[in-house]
Amino acid sequence: MADLRNAIDRLDARRIALESAREEFRSHWAEIRDLCATHRGRGLDGVSATEDDDGSKKGATIYDPTGIMALKTLASGMQSGITSKSRPWFRLGSEDQALADSHNVREWLFEVERRMRSVMAGSNFYNACYHTYAELGAFQTAAFAILEDYDTVINCVPYTIGEYCLACDHRGQVNTFVRRFFPTALQLVEEFGKDSVSAQVKAAAEGTTGTDTRFDVVHFIEPNDNRMELRDAMGRPWRSVYYEVGNHGGHPLRVSGFHEFPVMAPRWDVVGSAVYGTGGPGMDALPDVKGLQKMREKYYIGVDKRVETPLQGPADMRFEEVNDIPGGITYVNNVTNQWSGFRPLVEPPQDLSDVRQAINEDRATVNEHFYVDLFRMISSLPLRSGTTATEIAERHEEKLQILGPVLERIHTEMADRAIDRIFAIMDRAGLIPEPPAEIAGRPIRVEYISLLAQAQKLVGLGAIEGFIGFAGGLAAVKPDILDKVDLDEALDLYADALGTPPTIVVPGTRVAQIRQARAEQEQAQQLGDAAMVAAQGAETLSKADMGSDNALNALLGRSVN
16 A cells, blocks of 8 residues: 555656646636636636636626637537537548448448447537537647446546646657546545545545535546556556545545546647647637727727716815706806816717727637638538538638648547547447458548538549549540540549548449440440341342342452353
């Protein structure tokens, strides 16, 4: 037990170092939270990140909610455009074309897709995705865990910025997750058992007033390395350690493990070897969002001065009653060479159009940073995959090109890991059907067919269309120019970009068989036609009059005496 406590102390020292490395982002995240994501973030103000502050007053400095609304639009648009619950967004396949053409393999892959989508829809997976997109758009870093669940197969736990730390491996992939949270004594006993918690937690849980006392707990997920005192007894690749943080060293609660890294931690953009994301909408729009609050405040002040204009009046009326209601009358003395009554202290602004224009410009810039027009279009268009993706690509080609690296990172750091994790959980639960012998043990390829993924591909179709059109124009003058064009490959690329179901596209091997059969049939037809012509010619010759001066004899150079 002493060795385990020493290992926990070393683990906690690493937790403190990771929190220190995260410190430089905290003030920046706090500003973004205050103006764009008021109910997100934990511990960003330098205070304990307990759950008790959920109901505290938020957004006290917000005069204009454009940033908040833009973030919600981005999160909704990314949900609809990347991981929509109402339409397929990924497809399973094989890198081996021979396997991809196999009817049994295609049927098995389709059934696996169907079951995986059913599990996702039956859990809180899509709620976690929406939360993740909102965190990603605001703070450029997000995280949620996919855990095994007896009732719903999987259960997703979304996290908010400030309550966790990350670390990466030598390839820059997130492989360590540290979360600090504050459960009650009763929650700790329910989760870990009375015999596992510390004496302080046990005493609080058994008391009459301390059951809701909160304690400092850390959950550490990292590679299951050779520190044997912390090694998962099951030998799984990822170690999971829960411990209480105390004044006299950490108290271990549970050491277990995971078969796969359970945390999806996408980042908007990463510079060099940085751990946390940068360069996303929340950070880029922050100066304009702050400026928007200033301009909106000035606008309200200008309107207020017009409605309730500051006044000046004679000093001898300081203690007189002033009737300032509409239609009210105030009686004042008429003193020579002095004003009688009240008049404006300053002339109130009559025209606030310049301020309104500045506000509108800032709003437009903020919406541009958050890609509001693109994501609003995705959220509002009907669910017709081909037409929708094409329309998106035509209207927002430039934005799609900018979002290309972001979408690729989301696929790599979130979607790929989520699909692998869910597939593995289902497989261990016996929910994946037995694969055909030809694909058993072979890698499975994941292809993304969401609206944004299709629109990204469609941006490049203009080059294909232009090339084919140009080649067609040249073919009218020089037909053999089409020998330079692989029309089969062009059609396959086009179908792939449109997200066309592979079941309606004839595989290349089958096309070759069809063409060979057609060629053989045409060849046989030509041979049959030639034989018929020869037979007809022979019949004609047999009936020819060879005893007279006819054209045939003349052609053969014969003469008849």
